[in-house]
Amino acid sequence: xxxxxxxxxxxxxxxxxxxxxxxxxxxxxxxxxxxxxxxxxxxxxxxxxxxxxxxxxxxxxxxxxxxxxxxxxxxxxxxxxxxxxxxxxxxxxxxxxx
Amino acid sequence: xxxxxxxxxxxxxxxxxxxxxxxxxxxxxxxxxxxxxxxxxxxxxxxxxxxxxxxxxxxxxxxxxxxxxxxxxxxxxxxxxxxxxxxxxxxxxxxxxx
Amino acid sequence: xxxxxxxxxxxxxxxxxxxxxxxxxxxxxxxxxxxxxxxxxxxxxxxxxxxxxxxxxxxxxxxxxxxxxxxxxxxxxxxxxxxxxxxxxxxxxxxxxx
Amino acid sequence: xxxxxxxxxxxxxxxxxxxxxxxxxxxxxxxxxxxxxxxxxxxxxxxxxxxxxxxxxxxxxxxxxxxxxxxxxxxxxxxxxxxxxxxxxxxxxxxxxx
Amino acid sequence: xxxxxxxxxxxxxxxxxxxxxxxxxxxxxxxxxxxxxxxxxxxxxxxxxxxxxxxxxxxxxxxxxxxxxxxxxxxxxxxxxxxxxxxxxxxxxxxxxx
Numbered sequence: 001x002x003x004x005x006x007x008x009x010x011x012x013x014x015x016x017x018x019x020x021x022x023x024x025x026x027x028x029x030x031x032x033x034x035x036x037x038x039x040x041x042x043x044x045x046x047x048x049x050x051x052x053x054x055x056x057x058x059x060x061x062x063x064x065x066x067x068x069x070x071x072x073x074x075x076x077x078x079x080x081x082x083x084x085x086x087x088x089x090x091x092x093x094x095x096x097x098x
Numbered sequence: 099x100x101x102x103x104x105x106x107x108x109x110x111x112x113x114x115x116x117x118x119x120x121x122x123x124x125x126x127x128x129x130x131x132x133x134x135x136x137x138x139x140x141x142x143x144x145x146x147x148x149x150x151x152x153x154x155x156x157x158x159x160x161x162x163x164x165x166x167x168x169x170x171x172x173x174x175x176x177x178x179x180x181x182x183x184x185x186x187x188x189x190x191x192x193x194x195x196x
Numbered sequence: 197x198x199x200x201x202x203x204x205x206x207x208x209x210x211x212x213x214x215x216x217x218x219x220x221x222x223x224x225x226x227x228x229x230x231x232x233x234x235x236x237x238x239x240x241x242x243x244x245x246x247x248x249x250x251x252x253x254x255x256x257x258x259x260x261x262x263x264x265x266x267x268x269x270x271x272x273x274x275x276x277x278x279x280x281x282x283x284x285x286x287x288x289x290x291x292x293x294x
Numbered sequence: 295x296x297x298x299x300x301x302x303x304x305x306x307x308x309x310x311x312x313x314x315x316x317x318x319x320x321x322x323x324x325x326x327x328x329x330x331x332x333x334x335x336x337x338x339x340x341x342x343x344x345x346x347x348x349x350x351x352x353x354x355x356x357x358x359x360x361x362x363x364x365x366x367x368x369x370x371x372x373x374x375x376x377x378x379x380x381x382x383x384x385x386x387x388x389x390x391x392x
Numbered sequence: 393x394x395x396x397x398x399x400x401x402x403x404x405x406x407x408x409x410x411x412x413x414x415x416x417x418x419x420x421x422x423x424x425x426x427x428x429x430x431x432x433x434x435x436x437x438x439x440x441x442x443x444x445x446x447x448x449x450x451x452x453x454x455x456x457x458x459x460x461x462x463x464x465x466x467x468x469x470x471x472x473x474x475x476x477x478x479x480x481x482x483x484x485x486x487x488x489x490x
Contacts (some may be wrong), residue, residue, distance in 0.1 A: 008184040015178035032334040040130040062369035073177040075160035080309035086302040108280040113276035138228040171275040173258035204478040211472035223479035235422040269471040305478040326432040356467035373465040374407035
């Protein structure tokens, strides 16, 4: 999986029929140190994530292993909201608590 | 999924038999900010998209999860026509209304 | 799918048993404008293509969706010979007629 | 598979239900010569690996071929802890013995 | 498939149980012209290849289509030993005969 930050939403009225009801989020890739990268993906949301949250994205056939994406033409899914990660003992991200 | 703009069509008379009837579109990749990128893909069309439209493309085995592409040697499918997306609160694309 | 030009053939006598009889072609990637790129792939041929022809290549599990490649350890297949494609109204390639 | 070093752990309380119990590790990619690379992946652990260890990671649908990851939205798994590898007769890594 | 040269072996005592008995080879990627590239992959061997040999590697789910790798967490397999290939009429590699 890679790490990303949800930076926005995407609306697509005309789409393959089985995709009705899926929420599509624009996810900017993050480096291992939590810096923005140029890359992005549009992913379906399987966990009720919102704009601004840092998430994990699974790609390929693994993106279809949720009840929301099963048997659908979808190759990227948000499958977790990240609380924190660390690299070499340094915390790189900590989800803010409300 | 990634975002792209359909820039043209492709004709291939001689092809694997199960591909008969599929429409192949040349899709240029777009950056998260809606700028043209060098990358492209040739994708089958599952939603009746036309040249000039901005679309979402699913790749890999997920590209076969439509009635048009099921069990066919096709690794990219246009599965949605994009109306709009935004990044950090800024609208990056808005489909023009006729 | 990506576009490529068949630049040569590859011979491999010792190979996984199920691959017997497959023809392996060296395919150089082409840009969207029909320029040579550094990238390449070795692909199985499912359409009787020959050296010099411009073709479409499907990758991953989609490469196994032909009678020639089904259930075989093959991740790239030539599934169409390209006649022509265009980009923004400009024809980028036209197969020469004999 | 690619080679990587486990540099940290990741916590995600809110995640797709089937992922409960999986341990997620942040894995930095290593070059063929055992140098750190910029790339990384977050992988599920199938072998009881710990921070600091050098491991092999399998990606895509292959990442789901373990009892921990079967049918789950997970596209990267640590499937082996590396003892040693060599390149052109030179040992590039040797796991230290306790 | 891509072309590579086997540059070494890898030992991993602790690994996912189904991988027991597989031989893991370090494969350096080769360019279309048979030059070394920086990229590499660790691949399971399905054809009895040895260090120094030039081989073809299949990736992803296609890597599991051999008796050695079926249903195992393995995303790259050596499925052929290359005898020769040519590019634009020029032989780029010829296996030496003993």
